[in-house]
Amino acid sequence: MTADPDSGLRARLVDAGVALVTAEGAQALTLREIARRTGVSHGAPRRHFPTHLELLSAIARRGFADLADRVRAVLDDAAPDPRGQVAALARTYLAFALDNAGMYELMFRHDLLESGHLGLRDISLPLFGLLAELCGMVRPEADARRVAGALWANLHGIAQLWRWGSLRLATGADDFAPLLDAALLAHLGPAEAP
Known part of the structure; x- marks a missing residue:
């Protein structure tokens, strides 16, 4: 059985957000920047967090x-x-x-x-x-x-x-x-x- 490649993406997105807010503040928390830091397309976070508020x-x-x-x-x-x-x-x-x-x-x-x-x-x-x-x-x-x-x-x-x-x-x-x-x-x- 192969692991789901998205299984850890949710946690990685949150990890990237935590690192971003720590380094640059709350105003830097955009979906696009979190996706970029996670190495995924800017639309990928929406599969796990349908809204920006949910990710935040x-x-x-x-x-x-x-x-x-x-x-x-x-x-x-x-x-x-x-x-x-x-x-x-x-x-x-x-x-x-x-x-x-x-x-x-x-x-x-x-x-x-x-x-x-x-x-x-x-x-x-x-x-x-x-x-x-x-x-x-x-x-x-x-x-x-x-x-x-x-x-x-x-x-x-x-x-x-x-x-x-x-x-x-x-x-x-x-x-x-x-x-x-x-x-x-x-x-x-x-x-x-x-």
């Missing part, structure tokens, strides 16, 4: 999986207290956003998340659920989903404004850590003394 969703899904893997790894090594775990998750999120700007931009494109392709919400929402669970442990008196939502919005804003240089200009900071500490204090309250 598959690439973004890899980004969410990578972020989830990083969060799991850092939480395995983080302090066992919920506040320390929220801080570790938040640092990982910001580091990912800043080190993978093109992928981060792609992952949070509203049209991809709303399209429902490849269950992007299904892979992105568990990370938010984890953040909400940890926030609930730190602030049991509050609505954990609201606290987590506000913190996440703050982290997303820090990531975007830091990337654009606006926060560095406004605060004079050369590291996002003090801003992260301020966000954690604002949303979680002061840390308890040991």
Whole structure:
């Protein structure tokens, strides 16, 4: 029995897209360029991804999986207290956003998340659920989903404004850590003394 020559093409297309978004950013993700980098005709991706959004969703899904893997790894090594775990998750999120700007931009494109392709919400929402669970442990008196939502919005804003240089200009900071500490204090309250 011979192997189907297209069996690995889907993965190769996504691999090429991941490499392209990493090197050149989300705006470079065209079907034609991904096909060229994969060594296939510009029409070949449509056999596996009928729309451009479906291919972009598959690439973004890899980004969410990578972020989830990083969060799991850092939480395995983080302090066992919920506040320390929220801080570790938040640092990982910001580091990912800043080190993978093109992928981060792609992952949070509203049209991809709303399209429902490849269950992007299904892979992105568990990370938010984890953040909400940890926030609930730190602030049991509050609505954990609201606290987590506000913190996440703050982290997303820090990531975007830091990337654009606006926060560095406004605060004079050369590291996002003090801003992260301020966000954690604002949303979680002061840390308890040991």
